[in-house]
Amino acid sequence: MKDSRIYEELFIVQPETPEEEIDALIEQLKGVITSAGGTVTKADKWGKRRLAYRVAKKDYGYYILFEFTSGPTVVRELERRLRVTDMVIKFITVRIDEKLKKIEKRRKQREKRAARKPPAPVPAPAAPAPAAPAAPAAPAAPAPGQPSAPSAPEAPATPAAPAAEPKAE
Numbered sequence: 001m002k003d004s005r006i007y008e009e010l011f012i013v014q015p016e017t018p019e020e021e022i023d024a025l026i027e028q029l030k031g032v033i034t035s036a037g038g039t040v041t042k043a044d045k046w047g048k049r050r051l052a053y054r055v056a057k058k059d060y061g062y063y064i065l066f067e068f069t070s071g072p073t074v075v076r077e078l079e080r081r082l083r084v085t086d087m088v089i090k091f092i093t094v095r096i097d098e099k100l101k102k103i104e105k106r107r108k109q110r111e112k113r114a115a116r117k118p119p120a121p122v123p124a125p126a127a128p129a130p131a132a133p134a135a136p137a138a139p140a141a142p143a144p145g146q147p148s149a150p151s152a153p154e155a156p157a158t159p160a161a162p163a164a165e166p167k168a169e
């Protein structure tokens with residue numbers, strides 16, 4: 001197929017739909033794709049999940065994802081069938097081959113950059129630094145049972161307001 005592209009089709013079926021009907025719908029859609037010359041790469045049933053917002057008075061839906069390769073006419077027919085099927089609440093079709101091309105292009109650019117970049121130099125083991133002079137040690141707390149040494153009174157951390165001087169008479 002010369003006009004072949006890769007698509008993802010995500011559709012949501014009403015949650016109370018029996019499993020047999022969902023399987024029949026999936027097989028019908030697979031048949032539409034393959035009869036037109038397309039190929040189904042993946043058909044995942046995600047199961048019942050909570051919807052982001054209410055759709056057709058439903059809070060839950062049964063999610064199904066198709067990934068397939070075909071031409072645009074097949075997509076139109078697939079969307080037409082999903083639109084007229086009563087059990088389908090919502091659907092969306094996304095062409096993903098362009099996205100895959102962009103991802104592949106970025107990966108190749110990264111590989112080229114990595115090949116051009118010289119390998120990072122391995123740092124040599126550093127020589128031990130000379131020992132710095134020790135800072136003066138703070139007085140240690142006395143051991144239990146030992147008398148404490150008298151210490152100098154500590155200065156207040158914040159300056160106090162100047163005291164009023166008594167007047168000499």
